[in-house]
Amino acid sequence: MEEEKYLGYIKYDGPLVENGLMDGRKQAQALMGFDSAVRYFIGKLAPDLQSLDFEIPVRIRKGSWEALIPETVAGWAQAGLGVVATAYLAKAAQKMAEKDFSDFGFKDIFRASIDGLIWFARIGKHMGNVSIRNFSDVRFDGSSGLIGIVNAQGEILYVPKHVLDIYSQCPANILESVANNIADGRDLVIGSVEDGMLDEVTIDSSEKHIFCQEEEEKDEILFPELEHGADVVLEGEITRENKTSNSMGFKYNDHILTSYPEIGSIVQYKNLIFSECRLYGRVSRLDEKGRLNAKRPKLIFRHLEELRGEENYDLFNR
Known part of the structure; x- marks a missing residue:
């Protein structure tokens, strides 16, 4: 039986997961975070797919804890999208043919999306802060077309220009859900596979803070002007989804507020993860016990x- 091939993966490696076991909630958080991050990059690389829903199959493999995207993802996506996928690939094939590419398909989009995650992690590690988006001290490599970005230690990381274009728009917390599981004895590894060659980046416990935005709880009332029952129209960013509680994170003025749909499931809004949105709704000041405080x-x-407000980076316009 031929061994199944994979486009990319995330995995947790180290003594804490050497038997392949991890808390169920941590596993669910990792899978949802991985799914949302891959979809974000797919939307940036292939804007026509941004608002469409399709399945991303993931296989869990024991050893370390691994979540792998198989090469068969192309068939899953096309089957889920039907005629839309056919039309999209026809457009893709025409554009790529103009640039001497061949055999282009959905798996190339998925692999490019995983590569986007790898570069996000690599740049974040290099700079020590994923909020840095302006690189004043840059070097140019004319022979390769790469741009060198310099960190505080004077070290240079050479990055493709289109990667920097995407990175400059990418939400700072895009890896937070998967990075939250990092601990002493449990590193996060993101990798892609092409022609049998691996490209990996590892984030360990000393680097976790770069990708996780921890928010301290304070005693004072947050946003006192948002009174219970008030109708509001607010602008912010959708940062996460939680299907268990049917809630989403809404980043408003640098704070994450838990938000619930008035009717229905959050599934209908999953394409908005990591997007800037205008929220129409009302404020609730009820606590866990139903008290108004x-x-x-x-x-x-x-x-x-x-x-x-921002433009997508179309994979075909490179």
Whole structure:
């Protein structure tokens, strides 16, 4: 039986996962975070697919804890999208043919998306801060077309220009859900596979803080102007989803507020993860016991409207 081939993966490596076991909630968080991050890059690389829903198959493999995207993902995606996928690939084939590419398909989009995650981690590690988006001291390699970015230690990392274009738009917390599971004895590894060659980046416990934005709880009331029951229209970023609680994270003025749809499931909004949105809803100050004294407001929204302020990077326009 032929061994199944993979496009890429995330895995946790180290003594804490040498038997392949990890807490169920941590596994769910890792898988949802991986799924959301890959979809974000797919939307940037192939804008026509941004608002479409399709399945991303993932296989869990024991040893270390690994989540692998198989090469058969192309068939899954095309089957889920049907005629849309056929039309999209026809457009893709025409554009890539003009640039002397061949055999282009969905798996190339998925691999490029995983490569985007690898570069995000690599740049973040190099700079020590994923919030840095302006690189004033850069070097150019004319022979390769790469751009060298310099960190505080004077070290240079050469990066493809299109990678920097995407990185400059990428949410700072895009790896937070998977990086949160990093601990002493459990490193995060993101990798891609092409023609049998591996490209990996590892994030260990000393680098976890670069990708996780920890928010301290304070005693004072947060946003006192957001009074219980008030109708609001707020602009912010959708940062995460939690299917168990049917909630989403909404980043408003540098704070993450838990938000719930007034009607229905958050699944209908999954394409908005990591997007800038306008939220229409009302404020709730009820705490876990139903008392009207929550210091951090919750939002009950009836509608989310995506703000189209930034442009996508189309894979075919490279």
